Amino acid sequence: MMTFDDVTARRPDQFVPSFKPECGQGWAQIVGRLLDEASDGFRIQAVSQKMGALRIEADRADEDMRPLMLAEFRSRVTCEECGKAGHMRTLDGWKRCRCDDHSTDEERAQPPRPAWTIGRLTSEGFAWYDPTADAIEIVSLAHLEQIGMPADQIERLKSAS
Template structure:
């Protein structure tokens, strides 16, 4: 991922982190960093350490944050990570969690096919759940929010 735009837009937040994801998630990172930039006190330091794809979704790792900003930053992180499971990592269009030969990733229709013509199989009913102190939640892409829900079956 080319991080130069994020470095220019958020110079106090983005130094030289390790990025292991594609351009399609740049908008998610921009949304996350805009929250951090807004809620982080000007005299406090923040360091984005690593951004990567893991098990098909975005993962954001960063330094400790001050307690007065921690909840909003954590919520922005959770939203970006859960939203990534519906956004094609390659182009940023709406996509589905898919599997090709055991590798999970999010792809739109166009990017489900690799250069060798192998097609990834979209997952049916994929849902990631969160367990914040307030109870179980799932991400609803259409509402763009976390909504209360029952625990997954068998939990």
């Protein structure tokens, strides 16, 4: 398994000198991929977990948020502890992404969340993560049912936009 030490050793110029990850080693591979895909001038200040997903604070040479969004969405299907496939689980009000091996019995009993939950409303439409294609797809509000989003959720998004 790739660790944050591996990632920082491979690309030391893309991390602030005081960098210390505040999340599990399972997400190091996601950060490594982000750096492979990011533009020149991309420098990571901090990496943490918030509401069960990867959060990255970075200086960027451009304002394209898609690489950061893709890293966050990947973390929602990757165990924070080991990097294997996982899903979002909730325990005592805390959200985290874990595989079955790193989950409690109570968490293992929770079914995976529907794929349509991995996304966010943007100015372009609904940015949805397709884990099969490992890509973000922009879905118009008129076509959200195609990704399995229930009608009540679609109405909430439409009223929020």
